[in-house]
Amino acid sequence: MDFTAALSAWQQGQSEQALAIWQQLAEQGDIRAQYNLGVILDHGERVQRNPELAAQYYRMAAEQGYSDAALNLAIMMDEGDCTEDHHSNRVRWYVLAAQQGNPQAQFKIGWFYDKGEHLAKDEDQAAKWYFSAADQGHPEACNNLARCFAMGEGVERNDIQAYKWFNIAAELGVANAGKYRERVAKELSPEQRLQAGDLSQQWLKHHR
Numbered sequence: 265m266d267f268t269a270a271l272s273a274w275q276q277g278q279s280e281q282a283l284a285i286w287q288q289l290a291e292q293g294d295i296r297a298q299y300n301l302g303v304i305l306d307h308g309e310r311v312q313r314n315p316e317l318a319a320q321y322y323r324m325a326a327e328q329g330y331s332d333a334a335l336n337l338a339i340m341m342d343e344g345d346c347t348e349d350h351h352s353n354r355v356r357w358y359v360l361a362a363q364q365g366n367p368q369a370q371f372k373i374g375w376f377y378d379k380g381e382h383l384a385k386d387e388d389q390a391a392k393w394y395f396s397a398a399d400q401g402h403p404e405a406c407n408n409l410a411r412c413f414a415m416g417e418g419v420e421r422n423d424i425q426a427y428k429w430f431n432i433a434a435e436l437g438v439a440n441a442g443k444y445r446e447r448v449a450k451e452l453s454p455e456q457r458l459q460a461g462d463l464s465q466q467w468l469k470h471h472r
Contacts, residue, residue, distance in 0.1 A: 267296050279310045290321060298325035299333045306336065306345075315345040326357055331364035338369070355382050362393065370397035371405045378408065391418030398429065401471050407433035407441050414448055423451045427460035428467070435468055 270285035283304070289297035298321045304311060305318035319340055325333035338357035340346040355376065361369035374393030376383040383389075391412045397405035410429030413422045430445035449457055 267294060270297070283311070290324065293324075293328070295325045295328050295330045295333075298322075298328075299330055302333060302336060306340065315340060316347065319346040326360065329360070329364075331361040331366050331369070334358070335361040335366050335369050338372070352382075362396070365396075365400075367397040367400040367402040367405065370394075370400075371402050371408075374405065374408065387412070387418035389418070398432075399471075401436065403433055403436035403438045406430075406436060407438045407444075410441070410444065410448075414444070423448050424456055424460045424463070427452060427457065428463040431461065431464035432467055435464070 267286070267289060270282040270289070273279075273285070274282035283301070286294075286297040286301050290301055302318045302321035302325065303309070305314045305321065307313070319337055322333045322337040322340070326337050334357040337346065338354050338361070341354040341357075355373075358369045358372045358376075362373045370393050373383075374390045374397060375381070377386045377393065378390035379385070391409065394405045394409040394412060398409045406429050410426045410433060412418050413429060414426035415421070419425075427445055427448045430441045430448060433441035434445055452460065
């Protein structure tokens, strides 16, 4: 039996058969099976929720470099669902996921550097990770990157870029982004405002 057979059994409602196959595969090192079991136990899908066992399966997959498992494990630690909650472990899993391009993890690493939480405060690193997440369309990262440009934190102050990213954040639904965009707009000439608006619309066109 393989992962696909277990998935087919799960989709047909044969939960016990699917779980038995995935458990066997997980013990053999199958990353997909480890991750699936983590999700099922994390959310209590057709089984009693078991955060500790979910974390074990996530960890097995994360240690093999599976970024989604690393992110979920870090989130469990953030939410207090996992006893292995030492901040260095939490950061380790966020970093693994961030380095593999996960925007939520990139945002969290940026936040840690920005606030000096779990990592030493570093505005340059904060702006770098915010940009990585923002360029993939993470709304809060767009908003925080805009603030970096507006304040000159970790990047050279640039009101056109600040307006651009606040405008993008507003379009992506960040509540206060429009208000901050208008504050920045007061620092721009009409021509600069048009330029910044065009930059944000070009970005949105290519990323939506």
